[in-house]
Amino acid sequence: MRITKQRETILEVLRNAGRPLTREEILKKGRQQMGRLGPATVDRAIREMTADFYVVGVEFPGQPRRYELPAESEHPHFICRGCNRVFDLPIKMQLPEINPPSGFKVSGGEIIYSGTCPDCA
Numbered sequence: 001m002r003i004t005k006q007r008e009t010i011l012e013v014l015r016n017a018g019r020p021l022t023r024e025e026i027l028k029k030g031r032q033q034m035g036r037l038g039p040a041t042v043d044r045a046i047r048e049m050t051a052d053f054y055v056v057g058v059e060f061p062g063q064p065r066r067y068e069l070p071a072e073s074e075h076p077h078f079i080c081r082g083c084n085r086v087f088d089l090p091i092k093m094q095l096p097e098i099n100p101p102s103g104f105k106v107s108g109g110e111i112i113y114s115g116t117c118p119d120c121a
């Protein structure tokens with residue numbers, strides 16, 4: 001994969017944020033560093049970087065897809081009910097093994113805690 005200036009900017013935005021960001025958050029923060037960054041460019045870069053595992057998608061039910069840099073280990077997340085921001089919890093945590101109901105296929109799992117962040121408390 002070619003590392004373009006746009007992709008470098010997105011990776012830097014995710015690194016600096018230290019938490020999973022939505023496409024809108026990436027776009028907003030990316031534009032602070034690179035004024036010309038357009039939504040189509042961001043979408044394409046995210047799609048390609050996700051396919052190449054430079055970036056991983058984080059999906060919570062009823063929430064927009066978020067993106068973060070690949071972590072060393074599985075970790076839970078915390079979502080603020082006030083501002084909807086999602087934070088990484090720096091804890092090593094393995095999802096429990098489950099036996100899905102008959103006919104169900106598991107494609108992923110997440111451990112999510114919720115509450116309020118310091119800005120919203």
Ligand SMILES: [Zn+2]
Binds near residue numbers: 081084
């Ligand atoms: Zn908050």
